[in-house]
Amino acid sequence: MGTVGTGVAKILLDTQGRHPLLQTLEIAKVGVRSRKPRRIDLPESLFTTDLASIVTDPDIDIIVEVIGGLEPARSLILQAIDHGKHVVTANKAVISRYGEEIYEAATAASVYVMIEAAVGGGIPVIAPLKQALSVNRLQAVMGIINGTTNYILTRMQNEGGDFEPILTDAQALGYAEADPTADVDGLDAADKIAILAALAFGGRIKRDDIYCEGIRNVSAADITYAETLGFVIKLLAIAKLPDSSDPDCIQVRVHPTLVPVSHPLSSVNGVNNAVLIEGDPIGQVMFYGPGAGEGPTASAVVSDLLSIAASLATGQNPDPLLTCSHSHMLSILPNSEVVTRLYVRLLVKDTSGVIGKLGTCFGQHNVSLESIVQIGIQDGLVELVVVTHEVREGAFQKALSEIRQFPEVKDIPSLLHVL
Ligand code: HSE
Numbered sequence: 001m002g003t004v005g006t007g008v009a010k011i012l013l014d015t016q017g018r019h020p021l022l023q024t025l026e027i028a029k030v031g032v033r034s035r036k037p038r039r040i041d042l043p044e045s046l047f048t049t050d051l052a053s054i055v056t057d058p059d060i061d062i063i064v065e066v067i068g069g070l071e072p073a074r075s076l077i078l079q080a081i082d083h084g085k086h087v088v089t090a091n092k093a094v095i096s097r098y099g100e101e102i103y104e105a106a107t108a109a110s111v112y113v114m115i116e117a118a119v120g121g122g123i124p125v126i127a128p129l130k131q132a133l134s135v136n137r138l139q140a141v142m143g144i145i146n147g148t149t150n151y152i153l154t155r156m157q158n159e160g161g162d163f164e165p166i167l168t169d170a171q172a173l174g175y176a177e178a179d180p181t182a183d184v185d186g187l188d189a190a191d192k193i194a195i196l197a198a199l200a201f202g203g204r205i206k207r208d209d210i211y212c213e214g215i216r217n218v219s220a221a222d223i224t225y226a227e228t229l230g231f232v233i234k235l236l237a238i239a240k241l242p243d244s245s246d247p248d249c250i251q252v253r254v255h256p257t258l259v260p261v262s263h264p265l266s267s268v269n270g271v272n273n274a275v276l277i278e279g280d281p282i283g284q285v286m287f288y289g290p291g292a293g294e295g296p297t298a299s300a301v302v303s304d305l306l307s308i309a310a311s312l313a314t315g316q317n318p319d320p321l322l323t324c325s326h327s328h329m330l331s332i333l334p335n336s337e338v339v340t341r342l343y344v345r346l347l348v349k350d351t352s353g354v355i356g357k358l359g360t361c362f363g364q365h366n367v368s369l370e371s372i373v374q375i376g377i378q379d380g381l382v383e384l385v386v387v388t389h390e391v392r393e394g395a396f397q398k399a400l401s402e403i404r405q406f407p408e409v410k411d412i413p414s415l416l417h418v419l
Contacts, residue, residue: 001032001040001047004066004090004117007298009040012305021309022302025062029054055080062308064301065089066117074098081105081113088304090117090297093182096191096207099198103324112311112322114304119192120145120273122296123289124303129199129277131321136279141200142238145192147271147291148183149215149235151175153223153256154269157232162220175271185214186254189237196275197239197252203330205252211335213255222345222414225375225385231258231343232266236419242333251333258343258387258418265419336394341370341418343387344400347411350382354408358386361406365399367391381410387418 001009009030015022030042031051038047048054055063055076063080065087067073074094080087082105089095095102095115106113116126120143129141144150148170155166167184170176182188190212194205215235226233236257241250259266264286268274273291278284290296311319348354355372362369368389375383388396403409 001030001038002066003294004297004301005030005064006038006040007294008064008066008301008305009042011298011302013041019306021306021313024309024313025305028060029057031067051076052079055085056083058083060085061312062086062088062305064305065091066297066301067091068093070094070097074102077102077113078105081109081111084109084111086112086114086308088114088117088301088308090115090301092118092188092191092195096194099195100204104327107324110318112308112318113324114307114322115195116304117297117300119195120275120287120289120300121147121291121293122299123273123275123287123291124300125196125275125287126199127303127307128287129196130325133277133279133282133285136282137244138200138241138277138279139244140238140240140278141193141196141275142236142240142265143196143273143275143287144234144265144268145196145237145273145275145291146183146186146189146235147273148176148180149186149189150268150273151271152184153215153218153233153235156218156220157223157227160220160224163216163218184216186212186235187214189235189254193237193239193252193254196237197250198326198330200239200277201241201247201250201330202326203248203328204326205250205330205332209252209332211253211255215256217414218256218416219414222343222416225345225373226258226343226416229258229371229373229385229387230261231418232261233257233416234259234265234268236265236417242337242339248328249331249333251338253335253338255417258416260419263419336392336397338393339390340393341388341390342393342396343385343414343416343418344412345375345414346384346386346403346409347381347413348384348406349408349410350377350380351408354382355384357406357408358384358403361402362386362388362396362399365395365402367396367399
């Protein structure tokens with residue numbers, strides 16, 4: 001009964017004007033860490049600190065897990081499944097790492113494990129991927145799926161400020177956790193894109209294989225230069241099928257990305273999340289909304305409870321649209337094979353022929369340049385920003401490692417991906 005649990009109880013205790021099936025759900029027990037006054041009007045007898053007594057209780061049909069963290073959440077979910085209970089969880093960390101173990105147990109026990117709240121908070125994106133959109137051949141799922149980093153980047157953009165002071169302020173205001181690692185280092189977004197990619201491309205994904213770069217190194221200078229070139233910097237989570245003739249090999253990555261201002265994801269600001277899905281024949285669909293918080297996340301949790309209640313009420317059990325439909329592993333394309341546009345900022349000596357030398361080196365590695373912009377001159381050093389066309393990242397890295405050795409090149413302060 002933390003933030004999300006309280007939101008779930010509020011909906012279940014006030015069903016008027018909501019789907020009538022919610023009235024078939026009854027809160028049987030509430031697991032808490034400690035006994036203390038609650039913000040919710042439930043009989044004290046329902047509360048217990050003995051979480052095992054809930055997941056093993058023969059009178060309980062569905063467990064809602066909103067503890068977060070890996071343990072005891074994982075063990076409690078598995079124990080609940082072993083006792084024949086359906087599970088609704090918001091736990092992206094557990095599902096992205098232990099999905100295989102959990103879904104195999106769930107299939108064996110003929111129970112549902114529902115995860116709408118694990119990605120995008122209140123935005124319905126899991127159910128559409130499993131149902132309405134699954135009739136398409138999906139080519140890409142990408143989005144802004146971490147509100148904390150989007151809040152920080154939006155403020156850096158609006159205020160021209162640097163990362164550290166804005167993070168500190170965001171922590172003071174409650175927009176960032178005291179330990180911000182999972183959010184600012186991209187780990188939370190990587191958990192979520194692992195889940196979205198598995199559903200979109202119909203296979204399991206090794207969470208550890210996902211390339212993950214957070215926002216600590218995004219500088220105010222790069223945000224300004226990006227703006228001059230017509231981009232905003234966003235932390236994007238991207239999953240793509242690079243080659244439709246090989247549906248078992250996908251690209252999955254999380255990194256700060258220059259997004260063209262004309263792209264729909266560029267205007268997703270503050271704590272909001274958005275997920276863009278591309279498929280055949282639907283084209284592009286974008287989901288946008290609150291990615292966290294009591295009410296929105298509770299809405300997603302209760303939508304899963306509703307789906308289970310509907311399945312139990314109709315006796316259509318297990319409903320194939322609610323169960324996991326894949327079990328094979330997908331492989332993740334190595335970074336060097338990824339085809340992408342890139343942005344690199346260099347500090348070079350202001351000597352004749354230096355731009356030509358850079359251009360020649362990129363050209364020798366088949367790296368085609370879209371633009372080279374000279375930003376400014378200071379103390380005999382020139383700041384250059386290079387944006388490439390779509391290139392193989394491995395070829396670009398080879399060119400860059402040669403360029404690093406040029407005597408004219410003093411520093412390469414930043415390298416970012418471009419959508
Ligand atoms: N910490 C997450 C975020 C919210 O900042 O988006 C929960 O998934």
